[in-house]
Amino acid sequence: MARPIRVGIVGCGTVGTAVVEILLTQKERIREKAEVEIEISKVAARNWSKKRFFEVPENLRTTDWKEVVESSDIVVELIGGVDIAKDVVVESLKRAKPVITANKHLLAEYGREIASLMKKFKTFLFFEGAVGGGIPIVKVLKETLVSNQISEILGILNGTTNYILTKMEEENIPFNVALEEAQKKGYAEANPTFDVEGVDAAHKIAILANLAFGGFVKFSEIFVEGITNVDLLDIKLGKELGYRLKLLAIAKKRNGGEVEVRVHPTFIPFENPLSNVDGVFNGILFKSNYLGELKLQGAGAGAYPTATAVVQDIIQAAKQLTCCGKIFDITALGWNDKSLKVAKDFYSRYYLRFDVEDKPGVLYQIAKILAEEGISIAGVLQQEWILKFLPKPSKVIPLIILTHKAYESKLKRALEKLENLSFIKEKPTLIRVEEEKY
């Protein structure tokens, strides 16, 4: 066998520790299966006095990330964030060293810059761990689907929010109680903003849109709505109507070449293959011309699943270095200089909940305004069974309207007018509905 490949790891939190554990304890298995010899050169962490679930041998420890870059053939960046992490990645690429990362934030914000460094210094960055934890979403998109035109990606890409939404439904509890529970179980961070506001899912779908459609998305152009305002009532009413509420990350190619990239709470019918992806699990559905629908589902976070993805990338790069003396990517896809034009408006079905006084003419006036804006109504629901879902007896009754597909700009204009009607007591609730039939 050829000389060992030296792998250096920067960042030794839970994922970093799991990567070290797997590389050290599975060394023999990896040698036998993949026929590569992988050696950890150095592991950098700020604080080595902290107790970890796997003890990193003392001779591998350092606090200086530059020492890691210096001593390695492959650099693994697992610090996260966009500060030091960026320096590590940039410095490694400039030295033509391949980089493995799980840092979605960095890729979503600085993908273009990283891609140009890759090109300039003829090396590569791999990032399976950045999207969907251990689920091989990036590999499938880059390698399996390479000959396919992808029309649509629907993903449940954030385990924290999926856990919260599942708990709200199962245990009949509001958002803030479910969030607390998630925090207690370690599924949500003390500061859960990135997760619950949809930012984490948006980072991930930005990366996938790039790979699928071949160009960069400006992160600030992605429409992002989190789950902090989700009302338990809508989860329950939606379920009665045959829908489950999921925080969906969506990327779609429009005929004109524009792409829709968005993250928001979304109703999907029970028949949608993603509707049974529950709890902390992630799931993704690719639609493409030759393969049709392909769904992947599994552990979207957690130290070991994410480490599995990182180790997959390490082995692939090490194998290339061993067999070929250089690195290449089967398909780089979006890692070019192109930009994707993100659609400002989008086209969807909608669930609208109006809390209205129960008096004559209400439906007439709402329907009139919707008609004026060209919004076509697919269904109306205001029936007695709705009352049983209300927390307490009320004179204000929910009126549910399901629309056909419409541009959201038009819908928003209609809603502005509707808000002025005296019998509408609260700002209407708008939830997008992804109702392709499967």
Add this chain to the structure above:
Amino acid sequence: MARPIRVGIVGCGTVGTAVVEILLTQKERIREKAEVEIEISKVAARNWSKKRFFEVPENLRTTDWKEVVESSDIVVELIGGVDIAKDVVVESLKRAKPVITANKHLLAEYGREIASLMKKFKTFLFFEGAVGGGIPIVKVLKETLVSNQISEILGILNGTTNYILTKMEEENIPFNVALEEAQKKGYAEANPTFDVEGVDAAHKIAILANLAFGGFVKFSEIFVEGITNVDLLDIKLGKELGYRLKLLAIAKKRNGGEVEVRVHPTFIPFENPLSNVDGVFNGILFKSNYLGELKLQGAGAGAYPTATAVVQDIIQAAKQLTCCGKIFDITALGWNDKSLKVAKDFYSRYYLRFDVEDKPGVLYQIAKILAEEGISIAGVLQQEWILKFLPKPSKVIPLIILTHKAYESKLKRALEKLENLSFIKEKPTLIRVEEEKY
């Protein structure tokens, strides 16, 4: 860009035709995404007068497979079967040419011989299309899960039988009617033996067991039971009990090192992620130590999905030839000389249906014999609601017994004794239950 890679295709049925179509019509896309130049050298078919859905250019046509091997850098074998296909594969490997195939039959029967040729002539054979059509099952097993210990694979790997079982349940029809329907729709062949008897699924699980557990399985040692004897009554009773009936291909690693490899109709609880894989779709669940459960689901057959898998392999091989001048496999896993010891007995839960006369002492006697063999009963069902599932009023009533886990040899011994009891009117029905809770 480097010189074009010449790809030759032997066999131009539906999958072969779709591969030709994709390589020719997506040439530009593949060049842009993967940065490889792929050229079809020759396509061999026995009969060129047959009309195909994509017309193969005349200058590429030949009837001589040797001409294809001669003129190509990569040989794609898509004839199927184990006769000429084997000659094509052996001859190509002997000339150190990489081979892509979708031929599960050949791999399941001659995997060991093929592997030794690969080693001897320092080349590789890739076979994503052999298992699960367009679903990247082989890639995930070889590349993503390389650092994981796989404990279990559960797969719905045959679309024909899954379609038939789905239709039986949905339309309340017996096996032979559902089979006719599948044949009319082109989902089952005129001679459906390989599919309905479970042989096709067994070929596939043999390949996966090899990859997952690192050694060859003797095909004749695999326990295979098809769906031809499945009774609609059991599908319906099972559903009432919270189970769906699927033809499952199972590979499990036992603690002692033995493996269970088997294919048979299996009850799985609604909560099992595979229970909603319906119709012609395939699905697979991998259980492994670091990643936990990973599920893939998609088009398990069909010309274009399978062609997507074949083209994935072609591009990967072409990319390696272009960048590296040689072929390598990220992980070869099971492609060594080892043999797997296949467990002769296996360990499962069981659903038993006894058609009994409704008279005192029946349950006592059945329970006594089961107890004598150490079979522990998890549940008994003989209630009035069962009667509604019977095709016509009857004095013979189904008695359902669900057992705890037991060795099948013991159960079979008990069943032999039970068959002699006078009040048991038919050979008892035995269906294995895969009831890990998810």
